[in-house]
Amino acid sequence: MGRIHGAMVGALGLMSAFPFSLAAQRRVPDQTAIDAYHATVARAFSVSPDEVGILSEWPLDPDEIVVVLFVARNVGVSPDAVASLRSSGLPWANILRTYSVGPGALRISFPTGIGLGPLEETYRTFSETPRNSWASIDLSDETVIALVNIRILARQVGVTVGRALRTWGGEGDFVLVHQRITR
Numbered sequence: 001m002g003r004i005h006g007a008m009v010g011a012l013g014l015m016s017a018f019p020f021s022l023a024a025q026r027r028v029p030d031q032t033a034i035d036a037y038h039a040t041v042a043r044a045f046s047v048s049p050d051e052v053g054i055l056s057e058w059p060l061d062p063d064e065i066v067v068v069l070f071v072a073r074n075v076g077v078s079p080d081a082v083a084s085l086r087s088s089g090l091p092w093a094n095i096l097r098t099y100s101v102g103p104g105a106l107r108i109s110f111p112t113g114i115g116l117g118p119l120e121e122t123y124r125t126f127s128e129t130p131r132n133s134w135a136s137i138d139l140s141d142e143t144v145i146a147l148v149n150i151r152i153l154a155r156q157v158g159v160t161v162g163r164a165l166r167t168w169g170g171e172g173d174f175v176l177v178h179q180r181i182t183r
Helices: 002-017 031-044 049-055 062-075 079-087 092-098 117-128 131-136 141-157 161-168 174-181
Strands: none
Touching: 031 049, 031 062, 031 141, 031 174, 049 062, 049 079, 062 079, 062 092, 062 141, 062 174, 079 092, 092 141, 117 141, 141 161, 141 174, 161 174
16 A cells, blocks of 8 residues: 555656646747737737737737727727726627627638537527627637637738638637748
């Protein structure tokens, strides 16, 4: 019993020193990757890199800045107003409703037959809901971030929305997706 107990304690010690969870092993983008992603976002919205830099000072994930700019551009408000709502903890779905941006404004026409992965359920909801009722569809934060990023990155980097979707695959953030598709 003593050797088994000792082996278990040793294994637990190793596990704490070297985490094996997927979340712990997920690659975190470095500042160079974040800066390159933000430069692409700045070009997409014809804003200065300085403005994107100011927005990055809000407590938001780097790949949410594109959503801030997308919403602000669509409704004609200051990006800081959108960033303020998001940093207060408001879900993206509530922010979209606040500014009357319906889920249909985020919907992307993907090629027929493409695997939608984590967006499958959202697109099933779109297909089962009459277009005039799409405003009632609640999108998760992950879905809002994904749809805006896939649209903007595909257009700005010059890849198909299918490639941007496949590169993301529901895992990782869009800074890393940008890094992968611009190599």
